[in-house]
Amino acid sequence: MLHLRIVCPPERTEAVLGVLRAEQGATHLVLLPGAGLDPAGDVVEADVAREAADDVLAQLCALRLDHDGAITMETIDTALSDAADRAEARAPGDGADAVVWDELISRSGEESRLNVTFQSFMVIACLLAAVGVVTDSPVTIVGAMVVGPEFGPLAAVAVGLVRRRWDLVRRAALAVGVGFPLAMLVTAGASALGEMGGLFDREVFNGAKHQVDFVYQVGPFSLIVALLAGAAGMLALTSAKSAALVGVFISVTTVPAAGYAAVAAVLGNWDKALSSTAQLAVNLVGIVVAATLVLWFRYRQSRSGQGGEHRRPLAAG
Known part of the structure; x- marks a missing residue:
């Protein structure tokens, strides 16, 4: 899986949460209101199955968070979580076959x-x-x-x-x-x-x-x-x-x-x-x-x- 950390303007936080909640391959959703200092804003974190990451990133970029906030991504080597297992099972395809183009x-x-x-x-x-x-x-x-x-x-x-x-x-x-x-x-x-x-x-x-x-x-x-x-x-x-x-x-x-x-x-x-x-x-x-x-x-x-x-x-x- 991949870990996403998103810094977004407060007025777009609900839209970001909507993207992640609607994605079956996303889990471990965390919201830290006002935690972002530079750039300022809310911080949203989530773990996303690799095969779902490309679509999630596309939707986040459509919200212009790459310009008005920040999107960072890193690979998770180990995730001991039933929720993570379910997210990977629900995501279409196989993680080994997925291409994350931004990465x-x-x-x-x-x-x-x-x-x-x-x-x-x-x-x-x-x-x-x-x-x-x-x-x-x-x-x-x-x-x-x-x-x-x-x-x-x-x-x-x-x-x-x-x-x-x-x-x-x-x-x-x-x-x-x-x-x-x-x-x-x-x-x-x-x-x-x-x-x-x-x-x-x-x-x-x-x-x-x-x-x-x-x-x-x-x-x-x-x-x-x-x-x-x-x-x-x-x-x-x-x-x-x-x-x-x-x-x-x-x-x-x-x-x-x-x-x-x-x-x-x-x-x-x-x-x-x-x-x-x-x-x-x-x-x-x-x-x-x-x-x-x-x-x-x-x-x-x-x-x-x-x-x-x-x-x-x-x-x-």
């Missing part, structure tokens, strides 16, 4: 920002990938896959395309477009220093086959895996099954390909550098395409179930 837009908008934290993770992930390449360590390559933060902005691109939120698309594209080249540049510099310091040998890298050669070997399965990963990742985001995202992270070779390309370029192996760059491009495009298709399908489902679009455009993050 998805806010979450993807936050994870698509180009900031110091995002760039730091990107650089660390590429450096880990470079270490895995020069030491021929698949385990380190997997570690780089998990650390890489690139799925957030890729998912945000899909959300922006489906919901026609071009500001979100631009922000996410900026994060990817700046994040990868900058991380690869830092990795190339570190690789050059490593070679000069004798940490690895150019001849060994350019020699016989290695266990991590799969990183730059682009082919049909590169696209297939990227499509499957993008679909699984978007399903995980929209169904709140975040544990599945770990499998997404370690199934695609975005960050490893970037790290491999940087190392190969420094060591003068341009064939591997170009192949790795192609691998990176295929994975990025495949993830976005699959995530967009999955989200578009779920969006069409939600619209057909609600009788059409009735939501305002929301600010991302």
